[in-house]
Each structure stands twice: as structure tokens, then as C-alpha cells.
Amino acid sequence: MAYRSRILENELDELGSALPAIAIEGPKGVGKTETASRRAKTVHRLDDPDDLAFAQADPRRLLQSAPPVLLDEWQRLPETWDLVRRAVDSGATPGTFLLTGSASPAPDAALHSGAGRIATIRMRPLSLAERLDGEASVSLSTLLEGDRPSLAGETEMTLEDYAAEIVGSGFPGLIGLPDRASRTQLDGYLARIVDRDFPELGHVLRNPAGLHRWMIAYAAATSTSASFEKIRDAATGGEGEKPSRRGAAPSADGNQGAERHSHAPVRR
Numbered sequence: 001m002a003y004r005s006r007i008l009e010n011e012l013d014e015l016g017s018a019l020p021a022i023a024i025e026g027p028k029g030v031g032k033t034e035t036a037s038r039r040a041k042t043v044h045r046l047d048d049p050d051d052l053a054f055a056q057a058d059p060r061r062l063l064q065s066a067p068p069v070l071l072d073e074w075q076r077l078p079e080t081w082d083l084v085r086r087a088v089d090s091g092a093t094p095g096t097f098l099l100t101g102s103a104s105p106a107p108d109a110a111l112h113s114g115a116g117r118i119a120t121i122r123m124r125p126l127s128l129a130e131r132l133d134g135e136a137s138v139s140l141s142t143l144l145e146g147d148r149p150s151l152a153g154e155t156e157m158t159l160e161d162y163a164a165e166i167v168g169s170g171f172p173g174l175i176g177l178p179d180r181a182s183r184t185q186l187d188g189y190l191a192r193i194v195d196r197d198f199p200e201l202g203h204v205l206r207n208p209a210g211l212h213r214w215m216i217a218y219a220a221a222t223s224t225s226a227s228f229e230k231i232r233d234a235a236t237g238g239e240g241e242k243p244s245r246r247g248a249a250p251s252a253d254g255n256q257g258a259e260r261h262s263h264a265p266v267r268r
Helices: 007-014 032-037 050-056 057-065 079-089 138-142 159-167 181-201 208-220 226-236
Strands: 021-025 044-046 068-074 095-099 119-120
Touching: 007 021, 007 032, 007 119, 021 032, 021 079, 032 068, 032 095, 044 050, 050 057, 057 068, 057 079, 079 095, 181 208, 208 226
Parallel strands: 021 095, 021 119, 044 068, 068 095
Antiparallel strands: none
């Protein structure tokens, strides 16, 4: 599939000319690696067993590669974050490092936050403007800058086309797939988040099926004014004891307040 240009690239161009280290964060599958690798001379894919073994033997060698250096899935070897941070402190030049991953340093981790050294930007799934060919006729940035151009425009898209894009996927790898294949991939994506990604991030789930139901309930309420009670009832239908709003919210220490309820998603 042909590469689709991302709006984020303009920000990367501007920041890369001034800052030595940039971390691109975002969910799996949104295109972080593909976009970053197009700007790197050296790519270290730490989700590859061979690359990871090479890095574990002497992590400092990663920083001695020809820049820009991309450390993809850096969280597989967390000490690379502090190595980059120290390299910045030692005078790394603008555009030297790119880090991509689906995680940030945890607040309770031994790693430095990277504040003032590693700039972090967020990549999201493809917007409608990124999915479609052609130039947009209305610029939000222009409006926010105070200009008042004409808001007239034309499009060949129909209401059905907009509806299809709303319920479709913004993941680049799924664009153009038949409906059944797309649904299968998205179902697998959600299952991996619950079954693999949460445990990999150190979160213990007592009831994975409960978390899946809460995710479905929140997704169904997207762009609506649904109350917490309506979302809760959709996620816990058929169960007698239901958590309160306070009980379902994460506590100050990051634990799930509703863990005492057998149906609720639990994070410890």
C-alpha cells in the first residue's frame, strides 16, 4: 500500500530542525514507525529479537550510529530512554534521535521523564483529510490565526461515504480492506490490547472480559452525551452489583477503584 502523508510531518520538520530528540507516541498501528523511518538514516527495531540482543549487549552502541537514529519500540529496552536523555545533555545536535513506541515512561519508573530533553508528540489514526486525496478547502489553523476566508467548498463525498469513514478504521494498514477482513483485524486489535498490551505494561487484570465490555460501551457512546450510568449499565448488563462513578474511576495511586467489583476492569 502506498504511503500516505501525515499532518504530523510538518511538526516533525519544524521540531527536528531545532531539537535533538523527539519521541513519537501513539497506539499500535497508527503509522509511527513508517513515518519515523522515512526520516532516519539508522533504524534499530527493538521488537526484533536480533536487534534487541545486539542492543542488550551494549546499549551505548545504539547511539553511535549515523544520525538521525530511530529507536523503534524503545520500551523493549527502557534504558535507551535515559541513554538518549544523557546524550542530549552532552550536546547532541538537532535531529539526532527519534524514538517511537506505544508507551511513555511510567510515573513510578526509575527513568527520567525526559522533560526538557526529549520532546514528545502524539500520533493518532488517520484523519479524514489524511485518508482522502485532494486538498481541503477549509483550514482550521487559518481560522484560529484570525483570518476569515470563505467557508464555501465542494466535495464528491456522499452522506454514505462519510458514514463509512466514521465507522471505518484510521489505521493505515487497514485502509481498503474488505469489510469482513477489516472487522476481523479490529476485533483482533481489541483482543490484543486486553490480553497482551495491558499485562506487558504491568497492569494485572482480574477480569479481562469486563474490560472488553467497558471498552465497547465507551466506544458506543462516542460523540454522544451518554451519562456514566448509561455506559456503566451497557458494560455490566445482567449483573446485580454495579460500581459507582467513584468506584469505577482510577484512584490517586493509579489503581482501579472498582476492583472490588468482579465485573469491573482492574488495574494494579
